[in-house]
Every structure is written in C-alpha cells, then in structure tokens.
Amino acid sequence: MKKMHRTFVRLAVLGVALAQTAGAQRANKAATQAAIDSVVAAFLKDGRAAGMSIGIVRGNDTIALKGYGKADLELDVATPPRAVYEIGSVTKQFTAAGVLLLAEEGKLSLDDDLTKHLPDYPTAGNKIPIRRLLDHTSGIKGYTELPKFGTISTRKLPKDSLVALFKDVPFDFPTGTGMVYNNSAYFLAGMIIEKVAGMPYGEFVAKRFFEPLGMKESHYCNERKIVKNRAHGYDMGPGGQLVLKGYLDHTYPYSAGSLCSTAWDLVTWLQALHGGRVLSEKAYRELITPDTLNDGTRLRYAKGVSRSTVAGHPAIEHGGGINGYVTASAWLPEEKMAVAVLINTAGPVSSDSVAAALVDVVLGRRSDVRAAGAVDVQPYVGTYQGAGRGAPLTLTFNSDSGYLSVKPQQGNQPAVRLTPLGNDTFGRGRERFYFKRDGAMVVSVRVDRVYQNTVLTRRP
Numbered sequence: 001m002k003k004m005h006r007t008f009v010r011l012a013v014l015g016v017a018l019a020q021t022a023g024a025q026r027a028n029k030a031a032t033q034a035a036i037d038s039v040v041a042a043f044l045k046d047g048r049a050a051g052m053s054i055g056i057v058r059g060n061d062t063i064a065l066k067g068y069g070k071a072d073l074e075l076d077v078a079t080p081p082r083a084v085y086e087i088g089s090v091t092k093q094f095t096a097a098g099v100l101l102l103a104e105e106g107k108l109s110l111d112d113d114l115t116k117h118l119p120d121y122p123t124a125g126n127k128i129p130i131r132r133l134l135d136h137t138s139g140i141k142g143y144t145e146l147p148k149f150g151t152i153s154t155r156k157l158p159k160d161s162l163v164a165l166f167k168d169v170p171f172d173f174p175t176g177t178g179m180v181y182n183n184s185a186y187f188l189a190g191m192i193i194e195k196v197a198g199m200p201y202g203e204f205v206a207k208r209f210f211e212p213l214g215m216k217e218s219h220y221c222n223e224r225k226i227v228k229n230r231a232h233g234y235d236m237g238p239g240g241q242l243v244l245k246g247y248l249d250h251t252y253p254y255s256a257g258s259l260c261s262t263a264w265d266l267v268t269w270l271q272a273l274h275g276g277r278v279l280s281e282k283a284y285r286e287l288i289t290p291d292t293l294n295d296g297t298r299l300r301y302a303k304g305v306s307r308s309t310v311a312g313h314p315a316i317e318h319g320g321g322i323n324g325y326v327t328a329s330a331w332l333p334e335e336k337m338a339v340a341v342l343i344n345t346a347g348p349v350s351s352d353s354v355a356a357a358l359v360d361v362v363l364g365r366r367s368d369v370r371a372a373g374a375v376d377v378q379p380y381v382g383t384y385q386g387a388g389r390g391a392p393l394t395l396t397f398n399s400d401s402g403y404l405s406v407k408p409q410q411g412n413q414p415a416v417r418l419t420p421l422g423n424d425t426f427g428r429g430r431e432r433f434y435f436k437r438d439g440a441m442v443v444s445v446r447v448d449r450v451y452q453n454t455v456l457t458r459r460p
Contacts, residue, residue, distance in 0.1 A: 289302055
C-alpha cells in the first residue's frame with residue numbers, strides 16, 4: 001500500500017508539473033500572439049495599408065495564422081485568415097522549381113541555350129543558358145522598366161506582343177557579367193515551360209504543385225473570375241489616401257508574377273519545397289545555390305529565391321510586388337520556420353519589413369553586419385555609375401563625420417551611413433559595397449543588394 005501510495009504521489013506531482021508546463025506554454029503563446037498583433041497594428045496604423053494576412057509555422061507549431069484590417073474597404077469587410085492575394089514575384093520560385101522539375105525529367109537542361117527552345121529570339125550574339133534566365137544574369141532588358149509597357153499593360157494581347165516589346169532592346173550587359181533583377185527573363189522561362197510541358201503555364205503549376213500539395217486557394221490570377229475571400233488591392237494615391245489598384249492584365253506578369261495565393265498556402269509551399277516534397281535533393285540544391293558571374297563573383301540570388309537574412313537570421317526568401325499588393329515569403333532553415341506576409345496595398349508598408357519584425361518577435365533580432373575597426377573613408381568618396389534596373393545606377397559616397405555615407409539615387413531620401421567591414425568593404429543591412437583599387441586609387445565599387453550585383457565605375 002505504501003508503494004502504491006508513493007506511486008500515486010509521484011503521478012500527482014507529475015500531473016501538476018505537466019499542467020504547469022502546459023499553462024506556461026499557453027501563456028507564452030498568448031504573449032507571442034499579442035506581440036504579433038501589436039507589430040501588425042503598428043504597420044496598419046493611420047491607413048497606410050488596407051489589410052494583411054500572415055502565416056508563421058515553426059516545425060509543427062503554428063505560431064500565427066491570421067488576417068488583419070480590411071479585405072475590402074468599400075464594403076468594410078474584415079480580412080479572413082485565408083484571404084487570397086496576388087503574390088507578384090513570389091511566383092518566380094514556382095517558375096524556377098518548374099524548370100528544375102522538367103530538367104529532372106530530362107525534358108530540358110539548365111545549360112540549354114535559350115534559342116534551343118525559343119529559336120526566333122534574337123540574342124545579340126550572347127549565349128544565354130536557361131540558368132542565366134533564372135538568376136537575372138542574362139542582361140536582357142526588363143520589360144517592366146520600359147516606358148512602352150504602359151501602352152499595352154491594360155490590353156489583352158498575345159504573349160508575343162510583350163516579347164516584341166523588349167526583344168530588340170539592347171542588353172544591359174553581356175550575359176553573365178552582371179546581375180539586375182529582370183522580369184523579361186522569367187517571362188521567357190514561362191514560355192519554355194509551356195513549350196516543353198505542352199500545357200499552359202497556369203495549368204502546369206496547378207497540376208505539378210498546387211493540387212499535389214493541397215494548395216486549394218492558389219491559382220493563376222484572373223481579372224474577371226469571382227474568387228472567394230479575395231482581398232481587393234489598393235495603391236497609395238495623392239495625399240496619402242488609398243485608391244483602387246491600377247488595372248494590369250495578367251497576360252503580362254505571367255510566370256514572373258501572376259500567381260494568387262493565401263498565407264496558409266504559401267506556408268504549405270515553403271514547408272514542402274524546403275522539406276524535400278517538391279524536388280529531388282540534387283534539384284533542390286540547384287534551386288537554392290547561387291551561381292557565379294563570369295569573373296567568379298558569387299551571387300546571393302539563386303533561382304527564384306535569394307540567400308539572405310531576415311532580422312539577421314539566415315533565410316531563403318523572396319518578395320513580391322504588383323499593382324495593389326506586396327508579399328514576403330521566407331524559409332529560415334536553422335529554425336525550420338516558414339513566414340508569409342501578404343498585404344493588399346502597394347504603398348509605404350514593406351512586406352519585408354513586416355516579416356523582419358515578426359521574426360524579431362519570435363526569434364529575436366541578430367545583426368546583419370560585423371563592424372571592423374575605424375578606417376579612413378576619404379579614398380572612397382566620389383560618384384560611381386554603372387548598370388541599374390531600367391536605367392544607369394549612380395551612387396555618391398561622402399564622408400560623414402568619419403563615416404562613409406551613400407546618397408540613394410531616387411528622390412530626396414537622405415544619405416545613410418555605412419559600416420566598415422574591412423578589406424575595402426562596407427555594408428548596411430543586407431547591402432554590401434566592395435570597392436576596388438588600381439594601386440592606391442579606388443576606381444570602382446561592386447554593389448551587391450542581393451537582387452542586384454553590378455560594378456559601378458568611379459566618375460572623374
């Protein structure tokens with residue numbers, strides 16, 4: 001009896017401990033959710049965005065799946081957790097995975113020249129392997145940066161009409177010598193998928209990805225289809241007031257940006273893609289491993305995804321922006337954590353900033369840079385110019401109380417200080433600036449912004 005009594009006592013003590021642990025876990029989860037709610041509320045404050053949906057899953061633990069704000073301002077409809085958004089360039093990872101899937105099946109090779117599958121495309125003497133389409137190093141002019149794109153963007157025309165818009169425009173640089181974010185390249189990649197797979201791009205993505213993974217709310221976007229739980233898109237108008245998003249025909253974003261999805265479906269995709277349920281290990285490594293430029297420079301952009309950081313944590317991520325919507329998707333491999341942020345406003349609120357703030361709540365923030373000792377910044381001071389997205393990029397570096405600062409090219413934004421990292425290298429957040437010398441003279445700077453990697457030459 002004494003032995004049985006001791007057993008009962010132990011079980012009772014164990015039960016109390018388990019109950020206390022469970023209670024602590026519930027309290028911690030509630031505190032995390034409250035902190036997440038507070039973060040999102042700050043971003044939606046003062047009508048800077050209509051609404052937002054987020055999904056955060058760490059391992060098997062769903063940390064957050066929730067909608068905020070409004071899916072429709074005119075009808076005053078609250079955002080449901082599974083609201084459907086246009087995800088813009090997050091589409092690119094589906095396109096890249098599709099190409100790799102077809103390569104696994106022996107239907108194409110990443111080293112195939114573009115003209116093997118699109119024989120009429122004028123390459124201006126460049127050899128353009130398919131892999132150079134997927135990491136933005138083809139040098140082909142991006143169509144979204146062409147003024148003429150606005151003349152057809154609202155009209156439903158054959159895809160060849162868009163190709164005709166950019167195919168004869170001079171390349172930004174010889175293939176493989178630089179990296180500038182490029183929607184034209186992904187448009188061409190989608191055309192290759194259609195030709196090799198023998199079906200429309202939207203049908204291919206649905207059959208090979210959405211249906212097998214149970215992504216029931218995901219689809220190729222359509223301007224006229226009635227979509228349950230659609231979050232209507234808004235742009236920021238004059239005076240900081242939200243307006244209905246500008247019309248864009250989905251003939252054109254296509255394989256570069258025409259998919260629609262939900263926070264939950266994107267989390268499902270991230271877990272499957274990075275959990276070995278979409279591609280073989282070899283193909284997956286190809287997807288997430290950045291290539292090099294012709295001169296050996298290692299990129300941080302791989303194929304449809306970048307190798308970067310979110311709140312200082314290593315991440316495989318990609319953002320998206322399209323009329324009325326911005327999106328962030330990130331996989332944090334160390335934590336096996338998926339993060340999706342979808343916002344139905346293209347305005348001042350950055351989906352990347354929201355994702356970073358959410359990761360900070362869950363994991364804490366790390367530093368993106370480690371400062372070296374103080375350096376003489378005077379040798380780097382000057383103006384540098386080279387290839388940029390849509391137009392030449394010009395950056396001016398100045399001495400600011402002993403720090404090196406850089407003045408952004410666009411608008412009236414203030415100069416920002418850079419952190420010295422040693423070896424003629426400076427950084428700010430995820431950006432890196434690698435200066436090159438000819439003897440003692442600094443002659444150029446390589447600008448690595450993850451989604452861009454080009455050399456700017458110092459102007460006299």
